[in-house]
Amino acid sequence: MRILIVEDEPGIFNFLQQGLEEESFSVDIAENGNAGLQLALSGDYDLLLLDWMVPGMSGIEVCRQFRKEFSDTPIIFLTAKDTVDETIFGLQSGANDYIKKPFHFEELLERIKVQLRPKSGEHSLFNLGNITLNTENHQVLKNGKEINLTQKEFALLEFLMRNKGAVCRRTRIIERVWDIHFEYNTGVIDVYINALRKKLQLKADENYIQTIRGIGYMAKEL
Amino acid sequence: MRILIVEDEPGIFNFLQQGLEEESFSVDIAENGNAGLQLALSGDYDLLLLDWMVPGMSGIEVCRQFRKEFSDTPIIFLTAKDTVDETIFGLQSGANDYIKKPFHFEELLERIKVQLRPKSGEHSLFNLGNITLNTENHQVLKNGKEINLTQKEFALLEFLMRNKGAVCRRTRIIERVWDIHFEYNTGVIDVYINALRKKLQLKADENYIQTIRGIGYMAKEL
DNA sequence: TAAATATTTTAAGTAACTCTTAAGAATTGG
């Protein structure tokens, strides 16, 4: 994955370059707006990190021009400005996200991953003990034998397996799997967890879907 | 971290409360502006979530009044209104950020963390001797082996470890972990300290949780 | 289109676990 950083402060872009390269991204730097746009228009990049204020053409202008040619490449603004109208202005000019300076690198990384996720296809195969989940063809196997899951069951299992080893909080599950953003007072999750465990025939010694009482659930290798 | 939500729709505040509590925030609700302001002025909160439109005093008014007394506590508006001038109006009345309804819980969470970050240092990993506590996925390890704690046990250990090396007074513990703000006269803390020591299998030479007689407890490296 | 089938959600009883209380035992400090 290739990332273009348009930023004039060496302190910042060196820091970013090093960090992103350690995450095995390929990083290029442009130190002013014009150079940035030119590089960006080469179409070689999967994501743009634009500083709001760079010498020459401003980050916003780079964003606008670039969007005329490439409508899909995600753009994230780095900005010291934090008033809402400027942010909205930025997003209206075609950015996908913005992050205020000073920021934590971890957060930036997270946002970059969010932007790249849909395009990169990611992995389509996930494993959990003797269970395999294939998002490509929507198949779940246990010990090589196909398990027939409904859509919601599959979506829930996929979410858990994508986050293997991490606690999946109920709120997050209801948002990501059910797309419900308010009004959560239902036991659907419990019912579906139950269905999954049953269909996967998890025995006492195959506790791959653990309950974290009061919090949520976790897919975990044993 | 304590958060006050001023919001009148149960669907929304229940959802928020649950989600934030899963993220180990301590949450209080006020269902109208006046009650909200009164609670807010107690100074017990680290962050305010204000609905733009609530019965009684409006969110904006709450914000204004509150700012007179507390200039540092971050305020985030929840609002259905999305026109820029109204937003600016909100920010001028002293808010730090705003988020449009309907929003994704994770975005709100992210914004809350951004606001709290400068103050909270924002660590999710804590160490104490051979014990590691991870607030992110609610896990405690001792020598790499998972220790299964209940919510309260976890909350207590987290509080002690966040304050490693400092004496935690019983009254403070009962306030922060149990959320009891009036006179306490109970032995819960003792019971839970006992449970922790037992579950963590602290041996004679692993006195990581020390008793400060007459005062409280202290997590301490040896 | 209607009937049949499958999926999703709700609801309610039950089971399992967590929290709190209380009381006696043990320990500490004066």
Next chain:
DNA sequence: CCAATTCTTAAGAGTTACTTAAAATATTTA
């Protein structure tokens, strides 16, 4: 040694999750 404090245990209350069945939706088939 005595009084105060803390430790330990166990039991009842309270909460959360599990399970099942039935109702509501959606999808497929005739």
